[in-house]
Amino acid sequence: MIMDRLARALDDRLRLSPVTRRALAKVFPDHWSFMLGELALYSFVALILTGVYLTFFFDASSADRVYQGSYAPLDGSTTSAAYASVVRLSWDVRAGLLIRQTHHWASLVFLAAIVLHLARIFFTGAFRKPRELNWLIGVTMLTLALANGFTGYSMPDDLLSGLGLRIITSVVESIPLVGTWLAALALGGEFPSDAMIPRMFVTHVLLVPAVLVALISLHLGILVRQKHTQFPGPGRTEHNVVGSRLWPSYTLRSLALFAWVLAVLFALGGLAQINPVWLYGPFEPAQSTSPAQPDWYVAWGDGALRLFPPWEFRIGGYLVPAPFFPGVVLGGLAFLALYLWPFAERLRTRDRRQHHLLDRPRDHPVRIGVGVAALTFFAVLVVAAGDDVLARLLGVPVYDLLYLFRILVLALPILTGAVAFLTARALRRGEAASLGDLTRADLRRAGRPSRRPSRRDDEPETPAPDRPGERIELWPEGEVWRWRYRDEARRLVLTANRVAVSEEEAVEAARLAYPGVDRVVVPGPPAPSPPGPVRAALRRWGRAAAAGSLLVAALVERRRDRRRQRDGDEGDPREKADAAPRGGEPR
Amino acid sequence: MRRPTPSPAEESASRRIVGAFLVSAAGAVGFAVTYGLGGDTRWEGVCLAVAFAGLAVGLAVWARRLVPVGGYVEEHEGFTPPPAEQAMTAAEFAAPDSPTRRYGLLAALGFALTALGVAALFPLRSLLPWDRVRPPRALKDTPWGAGVRLVDGTGRPLRPDDVPAETMVAVFPEGDPDAGDAPAFAVRLDPERFSRPPAGGHLGGLVVWSMLCTHAGCPVRLYLKGTGRVLCPCHQSSFDLLAGARAVAGPAARPLPGLPIEVGPDGFLRATGDFTAPPGAGFWSRP
Amino acid sequence: MRRPRAVTLPALYPRRALVVGSVLALALGPVALAPAPDPTPTPSATTPAGDRGAQLYLEQCASCHGVRGQGSQQGPSLVGVGPAAVDFQLSTGRMPVSREVSQARRREPVFSADDISALVDHVASFGGGGPRIPRVASGDVVSGRDLFAANCAPCHGAAGSGAVLTNGWSAPPLYDASATQVAEAVRVGPGLMPAFPGQVLTDQQVDDLTSYVRRLRTERLDPGGNPLGRLGPLAEGLLAWLAVLVLLVAGVRWLGRRAAE
Structure with a gap:
């Protein structure tokens, strides 16, 4: 009742219903890999929620402060205010350690989710025209996430992160010509400067998050404007999106995923200790701790620093130190390659068409080969960053491991890349459905040079247009029109995601989605599907909950009322399609 | 509309959803109780995780069992604009009164904006340290210099006897122990074993070197007794103190700079100058 | 076994x-590092107490360290190592070893406490002085933490979890060491570890240090849950990836799939 009134009041003033109608009807493809980006999004929301709480307790200053609190080994010690406040937050603020740990876990999960999402986009070719812009924004967000992860890791001013900060400063200083100036510009002095913690704080809580929020909004805005891609399949073309609607299906699923991400993060935050800064102690320029590693998402840089041989040279008397190549050149090239990939691939395939249907990873053996090799390369670097820990756990000399990793980092990517390339080619040429179906003959064929010209190799197969048995059915329903797509041969029926206010609109939408498919006007709606389940479920709930407890019963009743007002009658897809946008208007 | 009768499958799904939400509420109550009782990170985390997991399971079962999935199609109009529309938009820009046709004015505007943009970069310079010397110079200079006494971590000046054999003593310049580039260490080695003399000289086997690794600047504090080697914890560079602190393994390329020392008239150790080279990681203008 | x-x-x-x-x-996590093979202990209760040390020494030590502790190809000289060194090596089970090893590992001691003190006395009779077995009192953990960070954390890790050195050597974790053993190691410097004699660390400072090291082993310092072996960020990253792949991606797959109805 109240929700309905509120919705109407807002609509009377802002005229939101046309927008809302379209938004609620947005169709999401039903494939799990489309929700990997949501993992990153919800980790980011968790980061903001927990991060805001942390700012109330964090003192971003390197001024001397005496810690007094329940952590006995530091009680009465003079440390930087930043470090003292983090120890206080961890030991003396109730739930402070939980929130801090959850924040840190969320950052690790955030970066991991971004990498998974990136890999999905890459291997399915979702970055192709017209989505290059969102690819560039995504890669930019990855760099920003890395930067924010590193500043967040360094802000507590503990010994371990101090070593990391010292290393990154050294890497920046290694840049020819401007390195020392850049480092001084960032730190406001020589390492460790008094200005560095306040500057990292502003960067971490204001600058980068603001840009990230803006870019995420842009990322999602472009996604909505360009609509989702989808995998090829029956009824799916370059001109439509097939799946479930935002309301109610994906609303519920997304909320479930959000809650699940929070559940996992809080479980990690409560059960697994992360970055115990009180054990590491405050940063002192002359102290060190071992083993010393950064968080995993920058560990590839640390691994590269370890593996790169002690090669440095002079240009006209000026020094180019060894960390320049693994620290600056490697990262720079990696991100340059990421930024340029869509354009490089277009240059190679000369494919200027728009793509809304995804590739299967096997469709582009070169792409999957390069992608797998790159992922392997960086994975080896991350593991190499832990060579000292591995050496101790395995009981082998650390320099033996070092030489092993120097070989692995070059050999393994070539190996895995080649395997991925050949497997993709075997799958593609042999038309085997999955890895398990591959025959020896398929593998043999994959080894031979391609028979077809390579350009042809990279063109995705277009689904055959216009099969017999396909048709569009349109019918009036009161004042509005509906349509649906029907494929008799495949027993497939796809309903339009929203009602049309006129026959012309319905025809236009159907023509866009299925160009060239015959349209017929049918007199009335097709046979009704079985009665809707939601309504019945809601009533069931009321009973069950009332039997349980009064409190829960009241809550459920209210929810039920709200849903009744908003949904009108749910369950039958045809009815639901117009019920939601019209805000439960009686029909 | 009339409520339809639920199927048994729907009823069981509804029961599961209610159960999940009840578990979630219990988790929330548990969190509040834990907090009220004084707080324990583990229980707080578990309770919150249960609360959110209950929500997640309830919503997920709801989405999977009670809401139809799939079966919808949305048209995609593509991004190829109708040629007429594109031409009309282009015509707007080509109209006679369009600002884009005043090339001279546009050039002047561009010049002004460029100037403004460049001027806006100037305040960035304020982020540099004002009162200090130029950054490359600052990296070369350390608080060490002729006459600066060596003190230990507590600020106590050191005599030669305070550095026994086969241990590593961290030393700092008196008066500025917190400087980032100042840390050094003193060891006492057998001069007979030197295959290469230390860069800063030695006092009967007593040698002082910069503590900062020449690779990425971490303090080289892992002293391996008897071997004359020190090891960096960050990237496992190792330096041979018996061979002039030469880098012998790992990614470091240059030897550790030495600190020339003498015994002052008061009997305490003091430096006779700065390090033999800028300490720590390399940079462009490093000599 | x-x-x-x-x-x-x-x-x-x-x-x-x-x-x-x-x-x-x-x-x-930290798997058990290779312990040195333990020779069979020889119970010979019939020997008089005074000669017990001498007899044990001849049976277990003399083959490598020489009859008068002068050392040999297989083992270093024991003259002047001091009671603290002997007690440390025996009470941590690092000695005796049945064959030459580059670094003896900690394990259950082979000898009883009485036998160890008899052996300590016997080795001391070779002469040469050396550090005595320290008497450890409880000290101040604040000063202990400071000293630990400055002197011990580089090799043993700020969390006391141990770290690798070169040539297959490693600085062991400190969680099993008793207060006396910690103090002995500080004074003696077993293996590659530098020694910290009186002019570097006073007795009071050693007491502070041992108090802090003893505290490091308690779980009270891990209020945030499982410490993951105190191995640091890479172990945390591994767990984060496991959580993402096992819990989150599985959740996504479950949510993204159609329910079988």
Whole structure:
């Protein structure tokens, strides 16, 4: 009742219903890999929620402060205010350690989710025209996430992160010509400067998050404007999106995923200790701790620093130190390659068409080969960053491991890349459905040079247009029109995601989605599907909950009322399609 | 509309959803109780995780069992604009009164904006340290210099006897122990074993070197007794103190700079100058 | 049951474990490092107490360290090492070893406390002085933490979890060491560890240090849950990836799939 009134009041003033109608009807493809980006999004929301709480307790200053609190080994010690406040937050603020740990876990999960999402986009070719812009924004967000992860890791001013900060400063200083100036510009002095913690704080809580929020909004805005891609399949073309609607299906699923991400993060935050800064102690320029590693998402840089041989040279008397190549050149090239990939691939395939249907990873053996090799390369670097820990756990000399990793980092990517390339080619040429179906003959064929010209190799197969048995059915329903797509041969029926206010609109939408498919006007709606389940479920709930407890019963009743007002009658897809946008208007 | 009768499958799904939400509420109550009782990170985390997991399971079962999935199609109009529309938009820009046709004015505007943009970069310079010397110079200079006494971590000046054999003593310049580039260490080695003399000289086997690794600047504090080697914890560079602190393994390329020392008239150790080279990681203008 | 493993570990581990996947090893946490094979203890209760040390020494130590502790090809000289060194090596089970090893590992002591003190007395009779067994009192953990960070954390890690050195040597974790053993190690500097004599660390400072090291082993310092072996960020990263792949991606797959109805 109240929700309905509120919705109407807002609509009377802002005229939101046309927008809302379209938004609620947005169709999401039903494939799990489309929700990997949501993992990153919800980790980011968790980061903001927990991060805001942390700012109330964090003192971003390197001024001397005496810690007094329940952590006995530091009680009465003079440390930087930043470090003292983090120890206080961890030991003396109730739930402070939980929130801090959850924040840190969320950052690790955030970066991991971004990498998974990136890999999905890459291997399915979702970055192709017209989505290059969102690819560039995504890669930019990855760099920003890395930067924010590193500043967040360094802000507590503990010994371990101090070593990391010292290393990154050294890497920046290694840049020819401007390195020392850049480092001084960032730190406001020589390492460790008094200005560095306040500057990292502003960067971490204001600058980068603001840009990230803006870019995420842009990322999602472009996604909505360009609509989702989808995998090829029956009824799916370059001109439509097939799946479930935002309301109610994906609303519920997304909320479930959000809650699940929070559940996992809080479980990690409560059960697994992360970055115990009180054990590491405050940063002192002359102290060190071992083993010393950064968080995993920058560990590839640390691994590269370890593996790169002690090669440095002079240009006209000026020094180019060894960390320049693994620290600056490697990262720079990696991100340059990421930024340029869509354009490089277009240059190679000369494919200027728009793509809304995804590739299967096997469709582009070169792409999957390069992608797998790159992922392997960086994975080896991350593991190499832990060579000292591995050496101790395995009981082998650390320099033996070092030489092993120097070989692995070059050999393994070539190996895995080649395997991925050949497997993709075997799958593609042999038309085997999955890895398990591959025959020896398929593998043999994959080894031979391609028979077809390579350009042809990279063109995705277009689904055959216009099969017999396909048709569009349109019918009036009161004042509005509906349509649906029907494929008799495949027993497939796809309903339009929203009602049309006129026959012309319905025809236009159907023509866009299925160009060239015959349209017929049918007199009335097709046979009704079985009665809707939601309504019945809601009533069931009321009973069950009332039997349980009064409190829960009241809550459920209210929810039920709200849903009744908003949904009108749910369950039958045809009815639901117009019920939601019209805000439960009686029909 | 009339409520339809639920199927048994729907009823069981509804029961599961209610159960999940009840578990979630219990988790929330548990969190509040834990907090009220004084707080324990583990229980707080578990309770919150249960609360959110209950929500997640309830919503997920709801989405999977009670809401139809799939079966919808949305048209995609593509991004190829109708040629007429594109031409009309282009015509707007080509109209006679369009600002884009005043090339001279546009050039002047561009010049002004460029100037403004460049001027806006100037305040960035304020982020540099004002009162200090130029950054490359600052990296070369350390608080060490002729006459600066060596003190230990507590600020106590050191005599030669305070550095026994086969241990590593961290030393700092008196008066500025917190400087980032100042840390050094003193060891006492057998001069007979030197295959290469230390860069800063030695006092009967007593040698002082910069503590900062020449690779990425971490303090080289892992002293391996008897071997004359020190090891960096960050990237496992190792330096041979018996061979002039030469880098012998790992990614470091240059030897550790030495600190020339003498015994002052008061009997305490003091430096006779700065390090033999800028300490720590390399940079462009490093000599 | 450990003995056959101990012999094969150094040879097998690099090959097998690296093939299996070094990441897996990180997940497993600190596995038991190869203990030195233990020789059979010889119970000979009939010997008079005074000669007990001499007899044990001849049976267990003399073959490597020489009859008068003068040392040999197999073992270093024991003249002047001091009671603290002997007590440390025996009470941590690092000695005796049945064959030459590059670094003896901690294990259950072979000798009883009485036998150890008899051996300590016997080795002291070779002469040469050396550090005495320290008497440890409880000290101030604040000063202890400071000293630990400055002197011990570089090798043993700020969390006391140990770290690798070169040539297959490592600084061991400190969680099993008793207060006396910690103080002995500080004074003696066993193996590659530098010694910290009186002019570097006073007795009071050693007391502070041992109090802090003893505290490091308590779980009270891990209020945030499982410490993951205190191995640091890479272990945390591994767990984060496991959580993402096992919990989150599985959740996504479950949500993204159609329910079978």
